[in-house]
Amino acid sequence: IDKLTGSVIGRPKSATFRTADVVGLDTLAHVANGVRESGVEANDFNNVFSLPEYIQKMVDNNWLGSKSQQGFYKKVKNAEGKSEIHGLNLNTMEYELQGKSSFPTLELTKNIDKPIDRFKVLIGGKDKAGELYRKSLGALFAYVSHKVPEISDEVYKIDDAMRAGFGWENGPFEIWDAVGVQKGTELAKEAGYEVSDWVKNVETFYKVNDEGQSIFFDKNSGNYSNIPGQEAFIILDNIRKNKTLWSNSGSAIQDLGDGIINFEIRSKMNSLGGEVLDGLNRAIDLAEKEYDGLVIGNQGANFSVGANLAMILMMAIEQDWDDLNMAIAYFQKSMMRVRYSSIPVVVAPHGMTLGGGCEMTMHADKVVAAAETYIGLVETGVGVIPGGGGTKEFALRTSREFHSDDVKNNRLRDAFMNIAMGKVATSAYEAYDMGILENHKDIVVVNKNTQILEAKKVAKLMADQGYTQPIEQKVKVLGKDALGMFYVGTDQMLTGKFISAHDKLIADKLANVLVGGNLSEPTVVTEQYLLNLERETFLQLCGERKTLERIQYMLQNGKPLRN
Structure with missing residues (x-):
């Protein structure tokens, strides 16, 4: 059950x-x-x-x-x-x-990402699972129909209560719409219940009006009414039909109005593969030519779980190093386009925003984050370092904080520990403390439903105020002096059996990138210098057997292997 x-x-x-x-x-x-x-x-x-x-x-x-x-x-x-x-x-x-x-019915839904889209399949199951869904949903539909108007006159309020109070992704009337009002009524009858008489007048509980707002069937009037507060939301599902400018298998571009477009990641688990990066570059091209700004946001369960690990594993096993090098370089170039395009780019992370999703966020002009955002660079858990600009970005941000009388190694150590330990901020507010979000430019919204609209407003404001395309920055790296500190620390961790030998290898290579390589003294380098070093290190680690074991274990079990 x-x-x-x-x-x-x-x-x-x-x-x-x-x-x-x-x-x-x-x-x-x-x-x-x-x-x-x-x-x-x-x-x-x-x-x-x-x-x-x-x-x-x-x-x-x-x-x-x-x-x-x-x-x-x-x-x-x-x-x-x-x-x-x-x-x-x-x-x-x-x-x-x-x-x-194990249930055959569940196997039929494996490739359906959204739970709301699974119900039609689940109620058709021929096994005990299908029987359970038919009986339980039939009883649910009958029950909620009789709670109007006892609990509320409006169906959307009951759905809101179940989402907010019980953590349901979709309320009962939304689920009823998903299987069909007539079908749901039949399920109730088969389960031994009758739905309330008012449902007989309903074609569908919810519709989308011409403005892309959800409207609901009002039992009292017998017509459809606006859901209050919808003007504060942009619901991508509602505008997808009329406002989609372009799409491929993993992404889409929508026109949000007022000169702002949205790039939506729609791959499985919102992972970042080639089709998503192609879409991102197309969105930036389109925004630079015809629009004023770009929002990168979606309304899935998570913003992005990071890079496509299966693709990386396949290339590494086949030792297709040239293609893997090109794939990483393409990812890096795409992140740098997010940073240095001629239009403002606002990223709207929420839920799990890991690895590449975090790197995309860190390269935005501004971030409008949902309060409930779990964000971090977790690549060490699969045996590599952040290779899409995340390591470079922490080195850059840390170098901005260097002062003449400061103990610079301590600031760099904090960045190193965040990456080496795969630390994930458990909220957007904690992401400020970790240096992933920046106080001077990034904002947090508590209501995730308002996030896309808020991001659009920020992008529009930046454009209206006269956005200036930024220029590539220089980075001060510390070289051998700081590298020695990190090597001593990882030696002690290994000796104390806090980390494995492979953990030490990853940490040492990470440190080498953060300090700019084996330089004899502190030096000012370009971002591209660090990106090249980052990519070279990523490739080296992909050649390690224990890294491949970690990637494979993560793909199979959904959790890291500490080998």
Whole structure:
């Protein structure tokens, strides 16, 4: 059940039973009983809120979930002393190690990125998963239809409540629209419920008007009404049909109006491959010729998880070094175009903004970040250093802070530690402290829904004030003196068994780039000098067997290998 009711349908990973453990079974019982007892109408679904016997037994046994260390799940030590998660067998009421579940219906949705697009496939499943989706969604649709007007007169308010309060990516009426109003009504009937009479007049709960704003079916008037506050949003899904100027398999360009265009990354997990970089360069070309500014933003779950690792692994295994070198150089050139184009470029990161996504953000003229942004350079976790200008950019930013009487090595050490440890800021505000966002130019918005519009306003303002194309900067690097400090530090870390030999190799090569290579004294160099050094180091590390092991492990398991 938890596999079927979690992230696959746009709900929290804790899904159903794990969520009950986190909240507490006693709380679950109180809430369910309270809802059941307060129901007065025939359609209050009171039977749904009647607790099964096993929940009452769990409450009596004080198996309340996380607060009592056991509920539907329990952490136990196996014979080898390692922790395992055991699940409660509801027939025997004993805990046991659960095997992995597999459903053919889920396999059909693997290539569908957005949860909202999966529902049509899920309800057609021929296995138990399909049966669960049909029954649960049918009951859900019937239930929410009868909560209008009891809970709210407007369907969008119920959807807003489920998104904000329960972490659903899509509200119940949005999901109903996704499967079709008539189909949803049929599912409710098959599940043994009837939807409310007002739904019979509905063709669809939501539409998009000519201005690209969402409108909803108003039960009271029988017509469609505007959702208040929509004027503060730009919803890319709504403008995609009429405002898309160009698209390929991984990206698209939309006209936001007022002379500003948007570049949207739309690849799987918003990874940055060749098709995305081609789109980015096309967007900059178009903005420089015909528009006033460019926003780089999307409204997916994450801004970008970074470069296309599968492509890098394939090239490295085949030892196709020339093509890999060209691919990295193209990435670097694209980031430098973000920095040095003739029009203002505003990047709007949110969610996971890792590796290349972070590098793109750091090269923007300005950043309009969502408060909930997890951003950082995480390349050491896959055995390489940031190769798209991230290492260069930290060296550049650190050199700006050098003062004549300052202990310069300490400032450089902070940048080194952020990259070497793959540190990720857990919010946009922490990104200021790490030097990824800059106080003098970058801003944070709390409401992610307003982010694209806010970024557009910033780009427009910069253009109206007379944007001047920047010139490439010089970077002061410290050379051998600082390099010795880093080598001593990594030696001590290795001796103390805090890092592996491969970690040390990566860290030493990273340090070499940050200090500008094996220079005899502090020297002023160009950005391109550091980019060349960065790219050469990236390629060297791709030739290491343990780096390839790390990349492969990340692709297979979604987490870093510390070999």
